[in-house]
Amino acid sequence: MDGEGQRAAASWENGTLAPVDRLRSERADSPTPGLVEGTEPGAGQKSAMFVHAQSFEDLTAEAEEEARRETELDKSGECADDLKALEEQHSNDVSSEARTKEEDVSSEAWRSHRKHVFVLSEAGKPIYTRYGTEEALSSTMGVMMALVSFVEAEKNIIRSIHADGCKVVFLTKSPLVLVGVSRTCQSDKELLRELQYIYYQIVSLLTLTQLNHIFQHKQNYDLRRLLAGSEYLTDNLLHRLDRDPGLLLSAVTCLPLPSSSRDVVSSSLQAAKSKSLVFSILLAGDRLVTLVRKKDQFLHHIDLHLVFNLVGSSSSFREGEGWTPICLPKFNTAGFFHAHISYLEPASELCLILVSTDREDFFNMSDCKKRFLERLSKRTAYTALKEALKCPSYSVAQVGIPELRHFLYKSKSSGLYTSPEFPEVYQSDEEQERLMGLYQDLHSCLHHPTRPLRSFYRCSESENLLAWVTSGFELYLCFSPLGTKALAVSAVTKLLKWIRKEEDRLFILSPLTY
């Protein structure tokens, strides 16, 4: 956290820069939610569950550092031509016959998609495209690679091209090159973040070691062979990036559950331990019920999102117990963990993931699950948990602020966020994605690489938005367009108090380790 931020936030309310620990212990007595890291609503009482990454920054820090060192590479004028060439390339690409189900890459429809993502090897071989087939795009990807290497030859790095309401963002992560082409108003940084996710998705299937190994031996290798059958994971991840606030906030959300019940679930999971077990994760759909980890081992939210994506995208874990190698790239890009993935009951939403270091440990993991389930089913907490599944979300009306339509609140120190269900006005998919787009804009402003804002209020015809970041939390609010700024500001305090009151239920306050 930047020093200035700390000071500003602290003086705003407490006027103190006391060590976080002391503040934490005082928290219970103070009805006012703290704004400083560690005291904000939703902050864990012991240690955090996740790697204490500066989350969003963590994703793009690397790129930014480079940006600071060099002057921004402004090629907008020059590159407009290159982009034209790219587009023309698309239209010349009719030669290779597209699969019938797939889209014609020379069509207007293909070109007008809001966001394209391409992955290629450093030799310019296509690996993935979000729309159309890789075969049909091989010459386009060749041009992209030519651009990258052309700029690299001058000891420069190509970062982005802006032209014609269209942004092209490049991310070189040897041995892969990722390219995003977007018509949205997302910043380069946001687009880069999304490309990072795609990169990690691929690494999680293969490990970086294996990727490097392959391309060292055969520069020309067609990686689609190894990724065959997993394209749907990347497709789904891209879909999530458009819709899931967790990916935007670098945080995960929890199933609302009374803390007494959650604690029983956690301790049952803690008791079902085994030597090779590193993480035990219980999910209810896309929501975390609890996570128990080995002492001193932290899970990164990106890795957790990759697990969410895997589980959410595959119906195959419903058939028996799954056992699969999985690389958690933020933990270690070099090796595989082995995950035991199974649902607690056949038609249940509750999915247990046991991450082990030992690939021969299937029966041990299977036994851990059995022990966990035996223990849990004896307790009333299990009934409470199943009851909680029936209302995995809550309505914004519970907060009691009439003008408030929706919000996202992230506790920075715990890496957890909470958000109500979408209200009536945002029922359609398009409306929900539009609102997510607005949040993304606000997020870009608060995390601008050179001129970050601490708060931001924006009125429009359809809604008013307020965003606010302190060293302890990030908050995004959506109000009816009839509200005023003064109203919005007073709503913040009220909302923070409500979250503080509900934090036991909405967050995991006492994470466990084994």
Add this chain to the structure above:
Amino acid sequence: MVLLGGSGVGKSSLAMRFGRDEFYTTSPTVGCAYMTRVVHLSDVTLRFEIWDTAGQEKYHSVTPLYYRGAHAALLVYDISKRETFIRAQMWLKELENQYIQGSTVIWLVGNKGDLAQNRQVSVQEGQGLASHKGLFFIETSALSGEHISELLQSVAHRVYESIGGHQGGLSEWQETPIVELQHRDTSNPFASCCKVGP
């Protein structure tokens, strides 16, 4: 029992038929799925542990974990896709390299029999390969359910024959789950010499 074969040939669909006699489309298997199934023969009851492996190439390196120590291996191909038949033969080679002859009964299973109008591998070809290599052969359809129970019954029968003699307790499956047999059969059941990479 281990199910091997290319992606999309219908291994998981077969496994589903074995257990619940249902058919619906699921997503590709990730890694491997483990399940148990009880099969009743006329005089014994066997509990099968089924390893439904993923056919995708990236998971190839972990499959030895599952076929080592298996009593039965089902090499599945799709009769409407020739390359899956070739893939099944590659699996067979790999099995032969790993195996002491006779410790595993191997079936060659031509699935998707309902797609006969798009057939690319003839019955004779399947049959021919099987008899040449000393495998059992059957064509099934997970979709229609045809020959599924026959397959399961005959697998159970052969497995019982090949191990039943010296593993008398097997009929009481509650006391002697097959997993323990596996552990006894091979000194290092999950020992690995898997290669990484393509």
